Amino acid sequence: MSHPATVDNHHSDGLSLRYAYRPSTEAQLESLTAEHTCLSCGDKGQFVTGDLGPKKQMASLIYYRGAMKCQCGFMNFAYVIINDLPEEKKNQAMPSRVSIDKEINEGNIPDYRMEEFLQMSAACAHNEDFDEAEAYIKRCLEIDPDNQAALYNLGWLCTKREALQDAVQAYKKVESISDNFPSASLNLGYIYQEAGDYQNAIKSYRKFLNRYPNHMDARNRLTQCDKKLAG
Numbered sequence: 394m395s396h397p398a399t400v401d402n403h404h405s406d407g408l409s410l411r412y413a414y415r416p417s418t419e420a421q422l423e424s425l426t427a428e429h430t431c432l433s434c435g436d437k438g439q440f441v442t443g444d445l446g447p448k449k450q451m452a453s454l455i456y457y458r459g460a461m462k463c464q465c466g467f468m469n470f471a472y473v474i475i476n477d478l479p480e481e482k483k484n485q486a487m488p489s490r491v492s493i494d495k496e497i498n499e500g501n502i503p504d505y506r507m508e509e510f511l512q513m514s515a516a517c518a519h520n521e522d523f524d525e526a527e528a529y530i531k532r533c534l535e536i537d538p539d540n541q542a543a544l545y546n547l548g549w550l551c552t553k554r555e556a557l558q559d560a561v562q563a564y565k566k567v568e569s570i571s572d573n574f575p576s577a578s579l580n581l582g583y584i585y586q587e588a589g590d591y592q593n594a595i596k597s598y599r600k601f602l603n604r605y606p607n608h609m610d611a612r613n614r615l616t617q618c619d620k621k622l623a624g
């Protein structure tokens with residue numbers, strides 16, 4: 394696996410929408426995803442499950458984001474643009490090359506490095522190389538300091554190495570951007586509860602339960618914290 398400092402000018406097929414696989418036949422579609430290299434162990438095609446998921450569309454691009462779980466346990470994600478498949482061509486889909494250029498020019502395609510680094514980071518974490526995982530996340534945050542997925546992962550990695558203040562900061566920033574990552578509130582609750590800060594733990598669990606009212610663990614923990622404060 395390449396070090397984050399060296400991957401800026403490098404890309405891997407399938408890891409980003411910009412450098413997605415672009416099959417022109419159904420057979421190619423199958424073999425490309427089946428032969429995808431696992432980011433965690435480096436093996437090819439040792440997938441125990443694979444699912445292309447629903448067909449998606451972004452402006453002129455038609456694509457899948459496949460999820461393939463490797464024998465090593467790592468969940469790989471690969472983009473497959475299908476504009477060039479016969480069926481889509483029949484429906485007047487724009488050729489993939491033209492479509493990608495168009496969507497890049499119109500600012501619709503995210504920075505490919507962001508998508509690659511997030512996956513690299515997840516693979517490093519799966520291999521328990523947490524320093525490297527954090528290095529990839531830091532690179533993401535240099536590109537976009539407000540990327541919620543990167544901030545969320547930073548919070549998780551900081552918790553892992555018990556840098557709890559940094560973790561709290563990262564999760565709070567996730568919360569401040571939007572409520573698309575409710576797990577940030579749950580994880581904040583865990584940290585506060587562990588530290589004996591029951592008031593903040595309660596606030597965090599309530600915020601999470603607003604989104605997932607039936608989450609048993611959060612409900613039990615909220616009750617525990619309420620009892621601590623009452624007692």
Ligand SMILES: [Zn+2]
Nearest residue numbers: 431434463465
């Ligand atoms: Zn693997």
